[in-house]
Amino acid sequence: MIRVEGLTYTYPFAGQPALRDVSLTVAAGEFVAIVGANDSGKSTLCYALTGYIPHHFHGAMLGSVQIAGMDSRSTPLAELVTVAGLVFQNPVNQISGARFTVYEEVAFGLENLGAPRAEMAARIDEALALVGLEGVADRSPYALSGGQQQRLALASILTMAPQVLVLDEPTAQLDPLGSRDLFAAIHRLSRRGATIIMAEHKLEWIARFADRVIALAGGQVVLDGAPREVLASPLLEQHAIGRTRFTQVAARARALGLTSSDALLPVTLEEAVDFFRPILPKAINA
Amino acid sequence: MTLYIPGDGFLYRRHPVTKLVFMLCVAFLAFLGPGRWTPLLIFLAALLPLALFSGLVRPYGGALWRILAPLAFFLFVLHGLFNPAGRTVLFSVGPVAVKLEGVVFAALMTSRLLCVLGASLLFVFTTPPSALMLGLAQHGAPPWLTYVIGATLQIIPHMRARAAAITAAQQARGLETTGSLRVRARALMPMVTPLVLSSLVDAEERAIALEARAFRSSRPKTSLTELADPPVERVARQACVVCTLLLIGAGQWL
Numbered sequence: 001m002i003r004v005e006g007l008t009y010t011y012p013f014a015g016q017p018a019l020r021d022v023s024l025t026v027a028a029g030e031f032v033a034i035v036g037a038n039d040s041g042k043s044t045l046c047y048a049l050t051g052y053i054p055h056h057f058h059g060a061m062l063g064s065v066q067i068a069g070m071d072s073r074s075t076p077l078a079e080l081v082t083v084a085g086l087v088f089q090n091p092v093n094q095i096s097g098a099r100f101t102v103y104e105e106v107a108f109g110l111e112n113l114g115a116p117r118a119e120m121a122a123r124i125d126e127a128l129a130l131v132g133l134e135g136v137a138d139r140s141p142y143a144l145s146g147g148q149q150q151r152l153a154l155a156s157i158l159t160m161a162p163q164v165l166v167l168d169e170p171t172a173q174l175d176p177l178g179s180r181d182l183f184a185a186i187h188r189l190s191r192r193g194a195t196i197i198m199a200e201h202k203l204e205w206i207a208r209f210a211d212r213v214i215a216l217a218g219g220q221v222v223l224d225g226a227p228r229e230v231l232a233s234p235l236l237e238q239h240a241i242g243r244t245r246f247t248q249v250a251a252r253a254r255a256l257g258l259t260s261s262d263a264l265l266p267v268t269l270e271e272a273v274d275f276f277r278p279i280l281p282k283a284i285n286a
Numbered sequence: 287m288t289l290y291i292p293g294d295g296f297l298y299r300r301h302p303v304t305k306l307v308f309m310l311c312v313a314f315l316a317f318l319g320p321g322r323w324t325p326l327l328i329f330l331a332a333l334l335p336l337a338l339f340s341g342l343v344r345p346y347g348g349a350l351w352r353i354l355a356p357l358a359f360f361l362f363v364l365h366g367l368f369n370p371a372g373r374t375v376l377f378s379v380g381p382v383a384v385k386l387e388g389v390v391f392a393a394l395m396t397s398r399l400l401c402v403l404g405a406s407l408l409f410v411f412t413t414p415p416s417a418l419m420l421g422l423a424q425h426g427a428p429p430w431l432t433y434v435i436g437a438t439l440q441i442i443p444h445m446r447a448r449a450a451a452i453t454a455a456q457q458a459r460g461l462e463t464t465g466s467l468r469v470r471a472r473a474l475m476p477m478v479t480p481l482v483l484s485s486l487v488d489a490e491e492r493a494i495a496l497e498a499r500a501f502r503s504s505r506p507k508t509s510l511t512e513l514a515d516p517p518v519e520r521v522a523r524q525a526c527v528v529c530t531l532l533l534i535g536a537g538q539w540l
Contacts, residue, residue: 052494078503086498092444093491096499097437100416107510109498114505117512142444157498 001164001195002026002049006063009044009053018044020219021063026164026197031190033206033227034199036216037240042199045216046088046168048072049197051080068163082113085157088168091149094156095141102128102144102152103137109160127159131185147178151185158189165189167198171205183209203244207231207267215241232265246272253279288439289410295340297412301519302421305413308522309405311530316401320537322394325401333404342411349407350400358396365392415439420513429507433496445485452480 007022019041026032036042047053054061055077065072068083088094099105106124115123128134131151136144141152150170157165167186171179183205190196190209200206206213206227213230215223217239223230230236232247243251250265250272259279266272297305312333316325337346365388366372372385419432456476457463463473496502 050498052497056494056497077497078500081498081500082503086494088491088494090491093488094495094498096433096496096501097440097492098419098433099436100414100440104416104510109500111508111510112500112503112505114503114508117508117510120508120510140440142440153495160500 001028001030001068002197003066004048004063005065007048007065008062009048009059011044011057011059014059016219018059018219019048022219022221023063024214024221024224026195028163028195029193031196031209031211032198033210033213034197034216035201035203035206035213035230035236035241036199040216040239040241041219042216043088043168044219046086046166046197046199049164050084050086050166051075051077052086055080081162082160083162084164084166085160085162086166086168087150087153087157087170089170089172091146091153091173092142094153095149096156100140101138102133102141105141105152106156106159109156113160123159123161127155130158130188131155132181145178147174147181150174150178150182154182154185164195164197167196167200169199169201171200171202179205203231203242204246204268207244207246215239217241228264228267228271231267244268246275250275288415289407290414291342291345291411293341293412295342295412297336297340297342297408300412300522301513301515302413302418303425303515304519304523304526305409306418306421308526309409311526312405313402315530315533316398318534318537320533322390322397324533324537325394325397328401329397329404333401333408336408337404340408340412342408345411346404346407350404353403354396354400357399358392361392361395362389365389365395416511417513420509420511421515423507423509424513424515429501433501445481448484449477449481452484453477 003025005023007019008017009019010017022041022045034042034045044053047057048061048065049067051065051067051072053059054073061073067075067080070080070083072080096105096108099108103124106127107120110120110123125134128137131154133148133151133155136148141149144152150173154167154170170186171182174182179202183202186196186198187209198206198210210227212225213223213227214221215230215233215236222239223233223235231244234251236243244267246266246269253259253276254261254265259275261275263275266275312328315328319325319328337343366376366384367382367388369385369388369391371391372388374386375383376386376389377384415436419436422435423429423432453463456473461473461476462469463477464470
């Protein structure tokens, strides 16, 4: 679905590249999480995977990005956005401002794509139901909570039926409840077979839902693999990415000599339960 | 941010562009129509009945009074006392004399304002912004124009809230925002600068959001809702324009 080869990108007036020789592929139906410290290149990669680089951000780009078979350089952005949808951090700034109700806001993209009116209602209803916003269809987008606005942004993109959904830290400005609801909506989409690429700091959610995790540092891919392989890696600490609470506690237990197991450290609650079950009496005594 | 009052009266059933054309014709006639009585006649014979048939008399009268009364007061005082064309003294109090020519001019200006304001209020009271945008798009207005109308109306309250947040943040850091004119002038830059800079960042993100929604797609756009524009609306618009031109012509001739 996505193929990136030797991508190096430098923003205008920037001294250092934001991405350095990045190569990766994403298969259809995969849920890929991108993790990394601030300024590691996550947002830049999201912009490159949706065509905003090079069409909106005019820096120096080397290498190539193929999105659903289309070359991001030679395909106009107006076409690329129909196959790769982008949801970013700030929920308010994703409201178009051109429409007055949630329902109309979701329709905005369809109108721009010239979708027949007869099809619109079904597509809007489906998108609103997927993100759990059916009850607020008649409200002003500006009257919603931050979490609801972010789910509205997601619905607005979903209704355009992109083949790939790219989310750039969509929970960065949300409270825990808003984050939980958004992750639930993304998880529903993933189970329906959507291709999702999501830059995110909340590692415990990623550990639960992602099929694969890519870790970025200094604009380069430093780890790429299954969530447990990547998120339990000590390299994450070195690159200031951090680890889940479960991994941290398990690493501490191992450091204290409570277990001699060489198994991978747990990254989810379920894995942590399995990890600690054999050593729990020993841990309590210690 | 809208002055729209929900309803289903006569004007509510008209196409937004018909109402826009009518409003513009009234504004032109108020200033270029024949004779001094035209603005008042338009108000009494057209605008007031339209407000009545649209079930808007009370809010219409209230808004007109609140906006026009202070303006009219100052017009009458200033022109009655100081209009250079004033010759005929109506009455005087000590050294101050109110002159007929000034009062007549003030009355004419007030009636023109009444006419323009009256037509504008009828338009905004009966036209939801979304219908105006749709109506304009239906008549070939470019998407950026309808976007600017809609976004402006919605972003103003958002900007106001942000300005209040910035003011509160600066006050929390000890910035004085009340007191003499000098103190307030000094506080202006620390409040305006973050507002402008954050608005520029917002503009960048909003541009990305619009791109994401295929705003610049070259495909022919469609619309979620359909706005009826029957032949009678077209005839009404044409009649408005023809009548306005004839009356303006008559005003020049007479």
